[in-house]
Amino acid sequence: MSTIACERGDILLISVPIGEEMQMRLRPVLAVRKSESVDSHVYIVPLTADPMVECNSILVPLGSFESARMGLVSSAYLNTVEEIPVPRQALIAKIGRCPHRLLHQFLGMYRSAKSRSGCSGLSLVERSAQPDFAARPSP
Amino acid sequence: MQDRDRSTAPQPVVALPTSLDSLARFLFTASTLGTELAFWRSHARLEHLRQASKELQSILLCPQVYEMTEPDRSAVLAAFEALLEPLAALRDAIPFRTRVGILRRSLVPCFQEIFILHQLTQTVVVRLRLRKDAGGPLAATAESIVDADERRSLQQSLSAAMPYWRKEEWNVYDCL
Numbered sequence: 001m002s003t004i005a006c007e008r009g010d011i012l013l014i015s016v017p018i019g020e021e022m023q024m025r026l027r028p029v030l031a032v033r034k035s036e037s038v039d040s041h042v043y044i045v046p047l048t049a050d051p052m053v054e055c056n057s058i059l060v061p062l063g064s065f066e067s068a069r070m071g072l073v074s075s076a077y078l079n080t081v082e083e084i085p086v087p088r089q090a091l092i093a094k095i096g097r098c099p100h101r102l103l104h105q106f107l108g109m110y111r112s113a114k115s116r117s118g119c120s121g122l123s124l125v126e127r128s129a130q131p132d133f134a135a136r137p138s139p
Numbered sequence: 140m141q142d143r144d145r146s147t148a149p150q151p152v153v154a155l156p157t158s159l160d161s162l163a164r165f166l167f168t169a170s171t172l173g174t175e176l177a178f179w180r181s182h183a184r185l186e187h188l189r190q191a192s193k194e195l196q197s198i199l200l201c202p203q204v205y206e207m208t209e210p211d212r213s214a215v216l217a218a219f220e221a222l223l224e225p226l227a228a229l230r231d232a233i234p235f236r237t238r239v240g241i242l243r244r245s246l247v248p249c250f251q252e253i254f255i256l257h258q259l260t261q262t263v264v265v266r267l268r269l270r271k272d273a274g275g276p277l278a279a280t281a282e283s284i285v286d287a288d289e290r291r292s293l294q295q296s297l298s299a300a301m302p303y304w305r306k307e308e309w310n311v312y313d314c315l
Binding site: 015016017018022024025026027028049050052062063065067069071072073074081084085087090092093095 | 258262294296300306
């Protein structure tokens with residue numbers, strides 16, 4: 001049983017059964033709620049290689065500060081899909097954190113998508129001159 | 140200073156491109172200075188760090204690096220793993236959990252570049268490991284759920300993401 005506590009905005013690696021043979025593979029997800037209790041679920045949204053359908057997505061390109069801070073090793077899309085509870089034992093490691101500004105942008109899109117049940121397309125992370133950790137470190 | 144760096148730094152088995160070789164020698168010296176000095180020295184070499192990032196970006200776009208045969212691939216992997224270690228130490232020392240003071244704000248671009256350099260180096264390493272069919276330290280923990288019913292239930296919960304997660308390129312996360 002994993003004892004890793006996670007905060008909203010943490011980037012986690014979870015163990016996922018892929019394909020019909022259900023081979024366990026590691027995939028990155030964003031924690032959307034704080035979770036400390038050992039017997040609790042972890043609430044996540046998936047990070048994917050392509051934008052998921054019927055939701056808004058933000059591209060986080062490899063080589064950007066945001067992607068590096070998130071501990072990713074590929075370009076990835078953050079998708080505003082409904083949060084998914086996964087059992088804590090699937091949680092393998094915490095690999096990074098979503099920078100404050102990007103998390104804020106994502107949660108804004110997430111809430112508006114939930115309230116309107118609509119899809120306004122894709123967004124792209126642009127490298128900012130002053131990342132938000134200078135003035136406002138991660139909580 | 141550069142001569143001293145060259146004489147005391149560990150010699151890699153494979154020659155890295157010039158900017159990465161210079162980065163490796165700098166990191167070796169920086170590791171003996173303590174993190175505060177290392178950050179200021181990195182700040183002074185920001186253009187060099189950016190050049191090394193560009194070099195890594197071009198390596199990531201170069202398929203020949205991953206198509207090479209053994210033992211060359213193992214040698215290149217060892218060279219990049221050796222580069223990754225001091226970069227990880229420097230990245231881990233970046234003060235995220237405390238307020239960044241006025242003096243240190245000028246270091247922000249350098250902190251950013253260290254994160255990017257670490258990420259790009261790690262990406263080269265995991266891609267080489269994937270080609271070598273060698274998992275990373277976390278791969279052994281992937282089998283955390285052994286019960287078939289639990290696996291099916293998890294697959295069901297994550298069904299919306301499954302088509303996107305089947306991509307083979309994303310098996311790099313098994314090599315972290």
